[in-house]
Amino acid sequence: MPAKVDMDKIVSLCKRRGFIFPSSEIYGGLASCWDYGPMGVELKRNVKEAWWKTMVQDREDVVGLDTSIMMHPGVWAASGHIDSFTDPLVECKSCHLRWRADAVEGKKCPQCGGELTEPRMFNLMFKTFMGPVEGEGSIVYLRPETAQGIFVNFENVVTTSRKKLPLGIAQIGKSFRNEITPGNFIFRTREFEHMEVEYFVKPGTDEKWLDYWVKERFDWYVRLGIKKENLRLRQHGKDELAHYAKDCYDIEYLFPMGWSELEGIANRGDFDLTQHAKCSGKELSYRDAEGGEKYVPYVIEPSAGVDRSLLAFIIDAYDEEEVEAEKRTVLHLNPSLAPIKVAVLPLSRNEKLTPLAKEVFKRLCPNFMTDYDDSQSIGRRYRRQDEIGTPFCVTIDFESSEDKQVTIRERDSLAQIRVSIEGLEKVIEAKLKGEAFDASTLWATREK
Numbered sequence: 001m002p003a004k005v006d007m008d009k010i011v012s013l014c015k016r017r018g019f020i021f022p023s024s025e026i027y028g029g030l031a032s033c034w035d036y037g038p039m040g041v042e043l044k045r046n047v048k049e050a051w052w053k054t055m056v057q058d059r060e061d062v063v064g065l066d067t068s069i070m071m072h073p074g075v076w077a078a079s080g081h082i083d084s085f086t087d088p089l090v091e092c093k094s095c096h097l098r099w100r101a102d103a104v105e106g107k108k109c110p111q112c113g114g115e116l117t118e119p120r121m122f123n124l125m126f127k128t129f130m131g132p133v134e135g136e137g138s139i140v141y142l143r144p145e146t147a148q149g150i151f152v153n154f155e156n157v158v159t160t161s162r163k164k165l166p167l168g169i170a171q172i173g174k175s176f177r178n179e180i181t182p183g184n185f186i187f188r189t190r191e192f193e194h195m196e197v198e199y200f201v202k203p204g205t206d207e208k209w210l211d212y213w214v215k216e217r218f219d220w221y222v223r224l225g226i227k228k229e230n231l232r233l234r235q236h237g238k239d240e241l242a243h244y245a246k247d248c249y250d251i252e253y254l255f256p257m258g259w260s261e262l263e264g265i266a267n268r269g270d271f272d273l274t275q276h277a278k279c280s281g282k283e284l285s286y287r288d289a290e291g292g293e294k295y296v297p298y299v300i301e302p303s304a305g306v307d308r309s310l311l312a313f314i315i316d317a318y319d320e321e322e323v324e325a326e327k328r329t330v331l332h333l334n335p336s337l338a339p340i341k342v343a344v345l346p347l348s349r350n351e352k353l354t355p356l357a358k359e360v361f362k363r364l365c366p367n368f369m370t371d372y373d374d375s376q377s378i379g380r381r382y383r384r385q386d387e388i389g390t391p392f393c394v395t396i397d398f399e400s401s402e403d404k405q406v407t408i409r410e411r412d413s414l415a416q417i418r419v420s421i422e423g424l425e426k427v428i429e430a431k432l433k434g435e436a437f438d439a440s441t442l443w444a445t446r447e448k
């Protein structure tokens, strides 16, 4: 099934409207690295905040953590990353391009048709040196996942949080993978952000909790506006499971290049705690307060990518519509994700309008991410706000200083209501929370 939007259109909108720029662009860019611009950084913060709210704030059984990117190298030996975090790599004997063997069909180079080498295993971890001496003893790795920082702190968190199992530990942070074939914009990059929970449960209850988390995570994307028909679940085949996994589901999204992984939810069994206990010599088990039973917990891991989710949110929200015989591009983003919640737009840059418009801006900006724009025609300013997904525009016109009222325009329905400036923030807050936008109130309010 072809997706409705080309990736090129998304890349171009992201550049044009300040969501995402190529990294080091003035030097010609750096492959697979991207920078988030003023709109992108807001959207990214909102994605992370929405995740944190659902996964930590709204729950009694999950706490947060923020661990360092560089860790003791023993961590990666224990976790299996030094031996097994590899992809099979083949190289073209003619043009020397390198490919992930499982991404190439047949034995010919997809670029030039040249002969490919036999696959060899390539470790995806970035290696660097800690301290001033470069040598075997100073090798450290940039973490390829945030999960291991959680496992090695299991004991610290359980004893200090005074929580019982089942208990989740959540972390958002940068991860690094020296991917052989990055690409598709921010879908696969070498530096990205993970949002992960390690959910520790009693062995035997793990399958139930895996089902629970698969459903929870699927519903999270739907609640934030992703269309159900663009999401699907895929269980990993036995031959596909990672070395640590007992079972795993991918939530896949219909990206422009086809169905691809958005998030993985794995049953990691007791692999990680057992390995770290063995390699560190520290016991990592849990004693049930009631039964007194001691066991090594099993772990369910919902692991999502911030950047990849953000890309899916933009693609799913993207639309081109005909409005009053004009084409408009609009991002129908869920208001909680929209970078700007409300834009203050004086009808024109006129000295009669500016002071009141600035006053309205000052009133709103402590409460919401607010934009102020008085350049160009009002129509063009609406188009710009539509393209960045701003749910509400507040227009100040020549009547506003008389009646102390402004017009709010809603992004999706284009309905407009007239409300008094006094209490404007309350109206916007209610609308952002989903209160119906009823255009009939326009006239009701005016008549008062």
Ligand code: ATP
Binding pocket: 177, 179, 186, 187, 188, 189, 190, 191, 192, 194, 261, 262, 263, 264, 303, 304, 305, 306, 307, 308, 309
């Ligand atoms: P893929 O097979 O797509 O490379 P993976 O199965 O290795 O991904 P996981 O280790 O399960 O990925 O990581 C969980 C999530 O982290 C992925 O579903 C994705 O959203 C994100 N992610 C993983 N690798 C990358 C990457 N290189 N760039 C951007 N996001 C990534």
